[in-house]
Amino acid sequence: MVSGDQPRSTAPATPEQAFCPADIMLVRTWLHNRSENTARAYRADVAEFARFTGKPMAEVQLADLQEWHDSMSGASDATRRRRMSAVKSVLTHGAKLGFLPHDAGAAFRLERGRDSLNERILSRQQVLAMLSAEKDPRRHALLALLYGTGLRLSEACSLRWRDMTRRQSGGIATVFGKGSKTRHVQVSASLWKEIVAVKVDGGPDAPVPWRPCCQPSGGR
Numbered sequence: 484m485v486s487g488d489q490p491r492s493t494a495p496a497t498p499e500q501a502f503c504p505a506d507i508m509l510v511r512t513w514l515h516n517r518s519e520n521t522a523r524a525y526r527a528d529v530a531e532f533a534r535f536t537g538k539p540m541a542e543v544q545l546a547d548l549q550e551w552h553d554s555m556s557g558a559s560d561a562t563r564r565r566r567m568s569a570v571k572s573v574l575t576h577g578a579k580l581g582f583l584p585h586d587a588g589a590a591f592r593l594e595r596g597r598d599s600l601n602e603r604i605l606s607r608q609q610v611l612a613m614l615s616a617e618k619d620p621r622r623h624a625l626l627a628l629l630y631g632t633g634l635r636l637s638e639a640c641s642l643r644w645r646d647m648t649r650r651q652s653g654g655i656a657t658v659f660g661k662g663s664k665t666r667h668v669q670v671s672a673s674l675w676k677e678i679v680a681v682k683v684d685g686g687p688d689a690p691v692p693w694r695p696c697c698q699p700s701g702g703r
Contacts, residue, residue, distance in 0.1 A: 498530035
């Protein structure tokens with residue numbers, strides 16, 4: 484029986500509620516030791532697949548993955564590849580550990596998309612125009628940090644004052660980022676001055692002052 488023969492359930496309140504009890508442990512072991520952002524995104528993708536099929540992972544067949552892939556015709560190629568990669572990964576993990584009787588995703592061919600990174604990189608003029616248009620001091624400092632250091636947004640938003648070390652010229656930001664790696668990023672003197680200028684009272688564990696700017700207004 485393919486997923487088209489199954490009734491579609493309404494979306495649960497949280498991603499984990501999309502899984503049957505046996506799959507909850509499978510997903511938890513699969514996501515263990517992944518970063519918070521990665522775990523949240525992968526869990527949401529796999530939960531969407533579980534809602535689509537209405538099946539436990541142990542009953543998933545290749546036809547289910549093919550049907551789900553085809554149902555996402557309105558999504559971008561990158562989105563479809565990310566979702567399918569997540570589902571293939573959890574099915575492989577489950578089969579290797581014996582949670583699942585077989586790896587239903589092994590036979591699904593995931594096409595590689597065209598690399599369009601260059602189309603999404605802003606020019607220097609575009610970035611400078613964006614910085615010039617931002618009048619809020621905290622937001623401007625955040626944008627300047629992202630542009631000046633190349634930090635990921637999640638890395639910048641997790642910075643605490645204890646991560647910021649003053650140097651004779653500028654400073655150093657100590658970042659614990661993707662891949663559970665720590666790196667030290669040079670902050671120029673002018674950027675350091677701008678960041679310190681918006682500092683509010685707080686100890687070393689206080690977040691750097693643009694923290695409210697990092698809070699999402701809704702959605703992901």
